[in-house]
Amino acid sequence: MLQKKSAVLVDGVILNGPIMDSKAGEKFVEEACKIIMEEVIQKADDVTEKVCEWQAPEKLKQILDLEMRDAGECHQKILQLCRDVIKYSVKTSRNGILSTVALHADLDRIMFTKYTYEVSPVFLLVEEAVIKKMIEFVGWEEGDGIFNPGGSVSNMYAMNLARYKFCPEIKEKGLSGLPRLVLFASEECHYSMKKAASFLGIGTENVYFIKTDERGKMIPEELEKQVQRARKEGSAPFLVCATAGTTVLGAFDPLDKIADICENHGLWLHVDASWGGSALISGKHRRLLHGIHRADSVAWNPHKMLLAGIQCCALLVKDNSGLLKKCYSAEAAYLFQQDKFYDVSYDTGDKSIQCSRRPDAFKFWLMWKALGTTGLEERVNRALALARYLVEEIKKREGFQLLLEPEYANVCFWYIPPSLRKMEDGPEFWQKLHQVAPIIKERMMKKGSMMLGYQPHWGKVNFFRQVVINPQASREDMDFLLDEIELLAKDL
C-alpha cells in the first residue's frame, strides 16, 4: 500500500502534525493567568474580601462539578471551574502566605496546605474525587489513596504499609529483634525499591531480585523459588513489588501469575505502575496490566505519560478499612482536633508522612475535566502509535538496531556508525559501539538539536532510549530524530 506522506496511520492513529491547537492553548493560559491576577493577586490586600466562602463538605461537593467524564469540557467551562476553585478555597493572602515576589502565579498555590478540610476544602475534595476515579480504572470496587511527591515515595509508602499489615507492632516497636523481613522485585525494577528498603530499615540485601525473561518481565517460577528460599532461610517474606512499565525497557510483569503466587503465600502485592499505569486509561492498551485489580496497592504517576506536570503521583490502596490512616497517623493534637464543627474524616493529612502537601491532584483533575477520559486515552494511544512508528523506521534504516521489540513507549536501540558496520561481531565491536552513544549525546547537547538518553544495561553496551509522550510530537519529529543521529555520527 502506498502511504501518502501527509497521512501516516499507525494503529488507527494519524501521526502527522500535532493534535493540539497551540494558539487556543496559549489563549487559555492567558485567560487563566488573568483570573489568577484578578481574583487572587489583586484581591490579596483587599480587607473586605472573605478569607473563605465556607461550605460543609457535602454541600461543596454539590456546588463543585467534581465528576470526571468521558468528554472534555470547553475552555470557558474550565475557566469557570478555576473561578469556583478560587472562590471556595481559603485565601492565604489574608492568612499570611501570598508573596508576589516568589512568583505565585499558578492556581495550585493559592492555598498552600493540604492536610485539613478547613484549610483546603476544595483540594481535599478534588483529591478524593481523583483517587476514586483512578481506583475505578485499576478495577477495584473501593479503596483509598494519597498523592505523593514522586513515584519513589509512593513505593516507600506501599512498602511500609505492607509491613504494617504484616506486623502492626513494628510501628511502635521497630524492627529490632524481629526476623529478617524480605521483599521481592524484578531485576528490572526501579532503583527506588533499593532506596526504600534502605530507608525503611529493611536493608537492600533483603530485596530479593527476581530474574526476568528476554523482554524484561519477571519470571513467575523464579519468584516462587525465591519465596521458598526465603522461607527456608527462616526470614519473613511479606511483599512482592511487581512493575508495570519498567524504566529502561518498558516491560510489564505478568501480574495475574504473580498475584497467584502472592495469594498462595499470603504476600502483599504492590504494583509499581508509576510509568505504565496510564495505559489503564486506554481500552486498547490496558491489557498490558492484566491482573492489576488483584494488587493490594498501586503506584501511578499521571505526571509521566499523561503529562499532568511534575509532581503528580498517587499511591492507591485496595484496603478501605482505614489501614493507610492507622499505619501513618501520629494524631497531632494541634491539627486533628476532634471537636471541629464539620466531619473530620475529611482531614486526610494524618495519612501522610508529610505535613503540608502541594495540591498535586488538582492539576490532573483540571486536565481530566478539560480533555475528558477520551482525550487522555488519545494521548496514550498516540504515544504508543508513535513508538510503533519509530520502531518500524528503525527496522528500515541501515545502521539502526533495535535492542528488543518494545511493549510500551520505550524504544531502545543502537546506532552503528559507518566505520563499525563491516566489523565482525565480537568483544571489540561491542566495546567500540559502547563509546558511540556518549559521543553522539555530547554532540547533540552542544548543538542543542535534541536530547536523548543512553545507558548500558545488564551487559548490553550503551544504547539510546527514546520515550515518546508529547502529544505535540508527530511522525516528522520521529524522522528528525533518526536523521539527526545519522547526521551527528556520519564521521564515526
Add this chain to the structure above:
Amino acid sequence: MLQKKSAVLVDGVILNGPIMDSKAGEKFVEEACKIIMEEVIQKADDVTEKVCEWQAPEKLKQILDLEMRDAGECHQKILQLCRDVIKYSVKTSRNGILSTVALHADLDRIMFTKYTYEVSPVFLLVEEAVIKKMIEFVGWEEGDGIFNPGGSVSNMYAMNLARYKFCPEIKEKGLSGLPRLVLFASEECHYSMKKAASFLGIGTENVYFIKTDERGKMIPEELEKQVQRARKEGSAPFLVCATAGTTVLGAFDPLDKIADICENHGLWLHVDASWGGSALISGKHRRLLHGIHRADSVAWNPHKMLLAGIQCCALLVKDNSGLLKKCYSAEAAYLFQQDKFYDVSYDTGDKSIQCSRRPDAFKFWLMWKALGTTGLEERVNRALALARYLVEEIKKREGFQLLLEPEYANVCFWYIPPSLRKMEDGPEFWQKLHQVAPIIKERMMKKGSMMLGYQPHWGKVNFFRQVVINPQASREDMDFLLDEIELLAKDL
C-alpha cells in the same frame, strides 16, 4: 510618650500599613508571565529553537549571576535573570513534557526534573548556591544539603543519615537482629519525629521524649538522664533531635547545652529548625539559635517565615565527605553514567530518596536576589515586631489572656468571653473555656472574616494561636484580629 496612630514603632520596626508596593508586585508578575508565555509556551512548538544552550558547569556559573547579596536587585534585573534561567535550561517542550492544559504557567516547571546536570543545569547550580548560602548562615565552614518536599521529610533524611553514620551496615543489612536504636526529642517536637521513627523501622516507642520547661524548651538535665537510662537498658542511643521553633509554642531548645551532651555521648545532633531557622537571617534574632553551628544537620524551611512558597525545605548537613551520597545512593546505571562528557559530581540526584524533584531552591534564590539579605532580614524583624505588638495589645485588653510570653512569632492566648469572666478558677471554668475557641472558630469560618487556629496542649484547654508572617500585615490587622474575636464572642 504619646504614640501617633500613624506611626507605631516596635523593636525599631514601623508597623503601620504594608511594606510592599503591591502595584509594583502585580506589574512584576505580569511581566514575568509575559516572559514565560513568549519564551517558553510560544516557543514550545518551534522546531528551530534549541533544546538547550549547553554550557559546562563552571562556565555556566560564570554566566549566571548566582550570588545572593545583602542588597536586592531591581525588578528589571530579576526579569533578566528569569530570561537567562530559561535560556540555559533544557526545554522540555521539545523533549515531550510541556502541556499547556495543565497550567504550567510558572517558571520552575519549565524543566521538570532535577537529578542530573544535563537535564537541569541551571537548577542544580542554583540549588548548590542556595545551600551554600544557607550553610553560611548556620555558621558552618562547609557542608552539604538537599531540598526536600517538606520539613517532615527533611527530618526523616536526617534520622536516616544519623543512623547510617552510627552503623553504615544498616543500609544493606537492615535493623533486624540489631540492638534497639533510640533517639531523643523534646515533648514539644514536631509530630514528624514519630512518623519518621515509625517509617524508618525504628519504632515510635524508641523516640524518648524529653521533658520541657514552662516555656516549652528541652531541659538538658532531663536529656542527660534519658541518655543514661537508654544506655542502662542496653539500647543504642544514636541521635538527639532538638527543635528551634516548636510548632505550637514557638520554643527554642538550648542548643549549646544539648550539643555538649551530644559531644559527650557521641550522638548526632539534628536541629529541626523548619520553623525557627529563618531567624538566622536576622542579626537581631539569630541568638535564639545560639549553638546551632555545633549541629550535625539542620532542617530549615524557607517556605515558612520567609514565604518562599510551598514547598521549599532544605536539609543541611555539616559533613562534607560525601556522607549524604553514600547513605542514599543506589547508583542507577540508567541515570548516573560515569562516561558523561561533563563533571558528574554535579549529578546530585543520587543523594535523594526521590528521583525527579521539583526545583524548589529556585524560588528561594529568586526571592533572595530580589529582596537581598537585608530584605529577608526585614521580613523576620517585622514579623517578630508584629507578634510583640499583638502580645502587648493582648495584655491590655480585658478578656484576653496570654498562655505564655512568646520567644518567637507564635502568640498563644485564650479569649475569656463576658459570661466566664467572673467565674471562679477551677475545673468547671476550664471546661467551659475549652468550648469557647471552637465556637469562635466556627463563626469566623462561616463569616469568612479571618482564619485562626486553636488547639488544646498538654492539659491546657483550647487556646488560639496566631502566627504572624505576612509582610503585608500591619498593626491594623492585629487590632482587627482582636476586635473581631470580641465581636464574634460578645454573646458567649
